[in-house]
Amino acid sequence: xxxxxxxxxxxxxxxxxxxxxxxxxxxxxxxxxxxxxxxxxxxxxxxxxxxxxxxxxxxxxxxxxxxxxxxxxxxxxxxxxxxxxxxxxxxxxxxxxxx
Numbered sequence: 001x002x003x004x005x006x007x008x009x010x011x012x013x014x015x016x017x018x019x020x021x022x023x024x025x026x027x028x029x030x031x032x033x034x035x036x037x038x039x040x041x042x043x044x045x046x047x048x049x050x051x052x053x054x055x056x057x058x059x060x061x062x063x064x065x066x067x068x069x070x071x072x073x074x075x076x077x078x079x080x081x082x083x084x085x086x087x088x089x090x091x092x093x094x095x096x097x098x099x
Contacts, residue, residue, distance in 0.1 A: 006059040009092035017089040024085030034068025
């Protein structure tokens with residue numbers, strides 16, 4: 001199993017950036033082969049100071065293997081998502097990958 005966690009900071013100048021990002025992730029990414037778990041959501045508020053609350057959207061994708069994640073990165077649907085959805089709507093991204 002291989003986990004791919006992506007934290008997105010959307011562009012505050014774009015009124016619909018969060019909605020566009022989430023709809024695009026669902027459209028382009030969810031059905032890419034090798035995914036066994038796909039969870040996309042908005043930042044959850046917390047009273048705990050240790051919880052980062054500066055981002056807007058997070059994506060947690062679990063793959064069957066590291067190779068499946070490597071294949072996902074170059075899949076045409078992922079490339080299309082990056083170019084047409086992510087780049088126009090986000091200011092920052094942080095990725096955490098782990099096995």
